[in-house]
Amino acid sequence: MLAEAIIRIGRPLARSSMKAADRIRWLTDVGNETCKNYFQNVWVAELGSEEAQDMLHYLQIGEMKEDGKQSIFEVDSKRIAAFPFHYPNGGNPLNAQGIYPLPCYLLWDAHIKGMSSPGEFAAEVLLPRLLRTVPYSSESETDLSSIAKRVANQMAKACHMWASDERQLGILMIVDSHLECFRYDEQPDELAVHPSGIQPEKWIVLDSSTTLQWIREAKLREATELGEASNQVSTFTNRRTERVVSLYNKSWLWLAPTWEMPRSIYWKDKEWIKGIKADPESYEHFYYGTQFMKAIQVPINSATLKEMFAPVMHAEARKHIRASSYEQIYGIPMLLPLLDGDSEQQYRKYRLMLRQQEDESKSALHLRILAGLDRIVPEISDDYRLTILYYSGDLSRGNMHIRAVIEDVVPSVASAVQNILRNISSIDVPQLTQALGLPDQFTLHALNDLPSMLANAFGPGYVWDSLQKVLHRHPIRIDRLHEITARKCNDSAKLDKWHHVRCELLFYWAFLSFTDQYTLQITGTGKESVAVDWRQLLANYQHGQWDDEREWSVQELGFISGLLVRQFENLYRVKVHSSYMKKKLLNFGSKLTPQMVWENGLIEFQKLIEQRELKIGKNFYPALARALLAFPKAQAAGLLDKHRHEFISTFWSGYLMYKKSDQDQSDNAEHSEGGDNDDHSQQ
Known part of the structure; x- marks a missing residue:
């Protein structure tokens, strides 16, 4: 149950050695960034034993600072805890709502502009709030009305001092010496409100224990x-x-x-x-x-949202969709111990999670990589479990929709997944980028984090389910990845969008590498590698050396077929001034199949080489001979149809990874521009 998890998070915070001022900041909204402008106008109404002794103090808790061309109000964070308030969520903020722990109230522009009418201000603004204030709960409405009038009269007399046509926000604190939360002290501390005007040389100071007690009571009364x-x-x-x-x-x-x-x-x-x-x-x-959840929650950035929910089958549609088109989704990481133990230790870990600075420690969990959230979980043992809550909607209106709750993530599993993702980023991606002919330092957003990768591999409808599986070390099936990649490569190749094809293949091979490492290191299912060793196949092809006699898999056959077609295509284009690929293989829409590559391509090559007197490299014939023997066997076993998507994906990979061997000088006519009428638009 989510409520129980929240209680387990709050327990070590409540029992920690947090200072009183920090505890007030934690339990109220004084530190909320959206509330900082209220401290530009602060009124402290100090009530004396008689109305004639009442004093009104006007101050600012902070100062204006220049930030480029605009002025920004910077709050004095050391003093804000002395003015505890709760920012209202939902409803009309101009009206009194909720329960107030002590007479400290937020004021909006309409309230401030109405201070010049003391009777109306007292009856419509102050009295309803006093009636909802914890220490005044036993007071009669008549007595509270008298207090409201005294304060309103003082503010009306001095309102010309702060009158402005601009929009104003503020805070009003009523200092009533009869209330236990206020005391006078000769020395100010973190909860000092203001120097007293009634008792010279003394400060008005909040009593921490009473204030915290009333804050708790206010929340309990809200719950009732x-x-x-x-x-x-x-x-x-x-x-x-x-x-x-x-x-x-x-x-x-x-x-x-x-x-x-x-x-x-x-x-x-x-x-x-x-x-x-x-x-x-x-x-x-x-x-x-x-x-804590309000403080720790972060929005998923717009670039990740686009990768997670944009349609995966339409490259052009993805280019034109704005990242801001999607509803904002928030993520909340929750770290829970298996057994409730040292509250101070848990409190320290929670404080570390709230820090914004980057933690370069390899043992820390970087949720930006794992979950698309700009938060870092410090180094933890498997005595803890991580839960990630995703929701959308407006919390302030109670309009929240839970998108996913990923519970009981084992830290060591998450760390292992993170290491795999880092290895792919540092090792596989640079090699693939070079092999596919993409620009140096090329960045593909789909590989930035785990949610983006899973969404691009399986589609937006599977993102939460697949994220749940990976973080719980369940096996993942990649049939859908093969199908999506094959279709998108065929579509883009037909339109000569070769940059799109390269991007899709970069993602394809990187994800296959992730799947292999994930299966080997985490799930431990013992399955064979799902990705072919494209580096070894490329090296063997270029040298024309095939030492092993084993039969090629369909994926390997597709890769070799792509290399053969590209090498032949380059010569054919120069000799005939026409594209064999366009003329024979992509002539029937974009539905390229293994049978078409075999029957319309490889079978015809020997005849065309002789007819056109093409001088092809020596490495070509050993690979062609083996491929022509492999196709009938795969067809007879039904493998070409069963694994057609894997074949097409690796076919386009071989086609775009082919490069003429530097050792082969017999083929001077061959060049590398065939099929590369590139659209270099970034994905």
């Missing part, structure tokens, strides 16, 4: 909006407790009152505890966990 009961068994501890509440949390609208989910007809709108009952401690851990 969807259900509360006494003397019930908690869903998470399986123990009877005096008080249980729902898991409703306005800062993490996973469960929202407006969510039309399937539930029992016997549940009333505010009886969600019939599904899940949380005791106060579990709810506190749940809230810590949700704050």
